[in-house]
Amino acid sequence: MTFAAILSASRVSGDSPSSLRASLHFAGQTLIEYQARQAIRAGADRILILVSVITPAISQAVDRLSADGIPVALVRDMVTMVRDAPRDTDVLLVADGAIVAQPHFDALGGQHGNALLVTDDSRASAPFERIDAGQRWAGLVRISPALLFGTLDMIGDWDLALTLVRAAVQGGADRITVPQDDLMEGRVALVDSQEQADLVAQAVMSTGARGISANRGGIEHYLFGPAARIIGPALMRTQVPATQMRIASIALGAIALVPLELAWPAAGLCLLLLALLLAEVADRLDELALRLPPQGAVAFVTPALALIGIMLAGTGVAAAYLALLLGILMVADRWRQTGGARSWMIFTPGTGLFLLVAAALVGALPLGFDLAMLCAIASAGAIILLRRER
Known part of the structure; x- marks a missing residue:
């Protein structure tokens, strides 16, 4: 069963207040492009990108994705999200600045219903959002249309990603735990600077497909x-x-x-x-x-x-x-x-x-x-x- 993917491109990077995490260079493209291609490879049939401001880098990334035949749309407000989000398929939400190895994308892509990628609380997982006393969100969550639109109806001054993650946790979503080795070796990471993205790229590319x-x-x-x-x-x-x-x-x-x-x-x-x-x-x-x-x-x-x-x-x-x-x-x-x-x-x-x-x-x-x-x-x-x- 196919699904849609929602990518976040709103948080600024640690390099400059005028640049976004999503625009960091990663694997020969912007990070948001890499996330989109990962989602498509895992089975997504369309990409929605949450943006606060449409920067030239984001606009060019959308053009390149579209040129490769990937359906992609920009979402700037709640009205657009309600209009463009699919009502008959699940949605895979990707955290802003998250770099997650492809096998984890594939694992969430093969799930049915609500599911979270999580990591045990440790020093290595400190950059990720805490969801309870023992675990943190590892950057991916799959949610059903019912949960998505039920949550959209409740959001006021919205932070869609974190609100949906909390709703999935409260709804008892299945949890897929990331091994600590993936965190230690950089195969799952949350980056906010180009230096961090370059370091993580070494780990991700060293374990890529054989070609x-x-x-x-x-x-x-x-x-x-x-x-x-x-x-x-x-x-x-x-x-x-x-x-x-x-x-x-x-x-x-x-x-x-x-x-x-x-x-x-x-x-x-x-x-x-x-x-x-x-x-x-x-x-x-x-x-x-x-x-x-x-x-x-x-x-x-x-x-x-x-x-x-x-x-x-x-x-x-x-x-x-x-x-x-x-x-x-x-x-x-x-x-x-x-x-x-x-x-x-x-x-x-x-x-x-x-x-x-x-x-x-x-x-x-x-x-x-x-x-x-x-x-x-x-x-x-x-x-x-x-x-x-x-």
Whole structure:
């Protein structure tokens, strides 16, 4: 069952009275965008953002979310909330400045009826709102339409978030307790400054998803994926956007064609390998920011340049045949159409480049092309035969 999410963007940050917690930079975007993407990933079908003042940063965040196809609306007063809040689905309320690991969003997203994410009272949980003598609210609460609209009718000078949390506690809402380790390691936190957000980002991104390369084959699985998981968080902390990294991979792939035209195959093939690695890092940055990596033509630009490079590095039609076969295997790999083939059975363009680079360095490039063709044929055969077995 889907639900709506209400995000708070009213409290000022500790850095400046003119900036909001929701506008703090986190994972390559504003914190409010990150919270919205977490809610959507957990199952929300729309986002409502409570604001006291519509700042340029909040307005731009809404535009970016809308551009990604996320339904989002701003709520400034009680009348707008009563009009826009859903009357037939639950609502997930997220605290202002709360950073909560995705598994906890998913846990609340799978609940039915009123439920609270709580933490035991301790020094680590001191920034969170106390709800009774032994526990504090950990930043997420799921409430039913009846509780939401019943509470809205009672609110005067409103602090919607805290009023709803107290109503949920008084109504006996289910409680999901956050382990103390999540608090100590920063996977659940309440931040009010950019310095705190940067520290928490290190913990959250270090335990993020493994990335789409975990499901790919060849060198993309065994080398590029692990490397991207190391490089990605470091680039994210320096606020390098995935778009710039993807453009850099395309530019480097185009540059690599020049030494190949000049009959310097080893240099050109090495640059193409690096371009594929940058494309993998760009995908990883999108994963960390909870965005879907490109699935259309943009995703194939750098690999296509690698295939062109393979054709330029060889002689005769054999190199073109190898590039075409690698292109077919690449599409099958990216579209998850490899049947029961294991990762080492899938001969990807990156794997082919790696083999050709090794052959070029020892002066045996023609032999490298022959071996690559045999590997590509064997890979295609394995995919076809294993798919038939299933």
